[in-house]
Amino acid sequence: MLLPGFGAEGQARLAQSTVLVAGCGALGCGIADALARAGVGRLVLVDRDVVELTNLQRQTLFDHAQANAGLPKAVAAAERLALVNPEVALQPEIVDLGSGTIDRLAGTVDAIADGLDNFETRYLLNDAAVRWGIPLVYGGAVGLTGMCLPILPHPRHRRGPGGSVRWTEAESSPCLRCLFPEPPPPGASPTCDTVGVLGPVVAIVAALQSAHLLKLLTGQHATLDRRMACIDLGDNEFRFMDVSSAGPSEECPCCGLGEFSFLEGLAGGGTTTLCGRSAVQVTPAGDGASFDLAAVADRLQPHGRFERTRFMVRGSFAQERTATGQPISISLFGDGRAILHGIDEAERARALYARYIGS
Ligand SMILES: [Zn+2]
Known part of the structure; x- marks a missing residue:
């Protein structure tokens, strides 16, 4: 003041x-x-x-x-x-x-x-x-x-x-x-x-x-x-x-020409490799509002060691291993988004997501 x-x-x-x-x-x-x-x-x-x-x-x-x-x-x-x-x-x-x-x-x-x-x-x-x-x-x-x-x-x-x-x-x-x-x-x-x-x-x-x-x-x-x-x-x-x-430049794709390609990007989900961390994020389509974390946590239980907190489910798979033999672990959030730790390949992350969580 x-x-x-x-x-x-x-x-x-x-x-x-x-x-x-x-x-x-x-x-x-x-x-x-x-x-x-x-x-x-x-x-x-x-x-x-x-x-x-x-x-x-x-x-x-x-x-x-x-x-x-x-x-x-x-x-x-x-x-x-x-x-x-x-x-x-x-x-x-x-x-x-x-x-x-x-x-x-x-x-x-x-x-x-x-x-x-x-x-x-x-x-x-x-x-x-x-x-x-x-x-x-x-x-x-x-x-x-x-x-x-x-x-x-x-x-x-x-x-x-x-x-x-x-x-x-x-x-x-x-x-x-x-x-x-x-x-x-x-x-x-x-x-x-x-x-x-x-x-x-x-x-x-x-x-x-x-x-x-x-x-x-x-x-x-x-x-x-x-x-x-x-x-x-x-x-x-x-x-x-x-x-x-x-600028502001009339030739700028955004503030000049009015293209909002990032804003209008399809909300279709996808994968993001989290650089330098050996981790891949899988984002399901939609806004995640209907994702049922509790139900998925129950389904995951037989497949490894998982714990459920107020915000997420995290743990590691018993049968899924990294290239060096470590168990692959997962952090799964309430909006259906998952981060798979220990892998770099988007395809493998998508496959694991589809197998254990459902697409
Ligand atoms: Zn601009």
């Missing part, structure tokens, strides 16, 4: 705001923590995965007990944040952000924070931000490097009411596809799971993203840094690139 630009009025605006934190990994943890402490009224915490021991080096909302319990990250983050600031409304969502789920999750928020680890979903967020007129704060970190950019999409293709953050056409900025028209092919980019990431570089990027979000939510567009921040703790350079010449 003491800070110029915030004050009692800014604090009240924060209290009335909702932010979608897309991904509760390292960046998502940092952003959600900062926003909860700043008094943002509601946080929608979305993550498809569970806490693992190897996350703790950088994912600052989680602890050993949560990793040992295999708690879903969205739930674990909400547990922690409820202790930090009990006045924040927390909405944990254990789902895969996709064209079938983004409507419900992003449709009513005031800003979107990118805490993702993959480009396909990042482009989906960009589509949603342009289509619905919601500011998006992009962030990424890997190795010793990080990037951050606030995106205020051009309103020419906007449909829907948008959130509380308003800006003029002159204040709009290049979207992700103005800068990078297509996402890199799968496997082309290093990830935190393949090359690692230094915890502090994540903290820097998450702090920049949080600062952008707090300024946007309190209407301080004039002092928003619209440049792309590129941080490299290897050569110790902080670079700030003016990207205003890149």
Whole structure:
């Protein structure tokens, strides 16, 4: 309240705001923590995965007990944040952000924070931000490097009411596809799971993203840094690139030409290889609302050791082995989504899913 630009009025605006934190990994943890402490009224915490021991080096909302319990990250983050600031409304969502789920999750928020680890979903967020007129704060970190950019999409293709953050056409900025028209092919980019990431570089990027979000939510567009921040703790350079010449571009497939191919992607389910982890995610078709976790847990029982928690079923198969002879394990969520650990091949994952859970 003491800070110029915030004050009692800014604090009240924060209290009335909702932010979608897309991904509760390292960046998502940092952003959600900062926003909860700043008094943002509601946080929608979305993550498809569970806490693992190897996350703790950088994912600052989680602890050993949560990793040992295999708690879903969205739930674990909400547990922690409820202790930090009990006045924040927390909405944990254990789902895969996709064209079938983004409507419900992003449709009513005031800003979107990118805490993702993959480009396909990042482009989906960009589509949603342009289509619905919601500011998006992009962030990424890997190795010793990080990037951050606030995106205020051009309103020419906007449909829907948008959130509380308003800006003029002159204040709009290049979207992700103005800068990078297509996402890199799968496997082309290093990830935190393949090359690692230094915890502090994540903290820097998450702090920049949080600062952008707090300024946007309190209407301080004039002092928003619209440049792309590129941080490299290897050569110790902080670079700030003016990207205003890149857009909003009339030739941009998204904010220029109005193609929303990621948003309109078929919600037909599929598989995702979780890079560097020897794990494959299988997503069934539909929104998962009719999936009966209890019934499936009963059916799985004879086939290995499985335990059912409030949020999921996890365990390992007695007869299904990895290439090195270890039992293949599974995490199965309430929306029907499964992560199969110990395999890399999508076909095998689909086959196991079909055999034990049903397609
Ligand atoms: Zn664009």
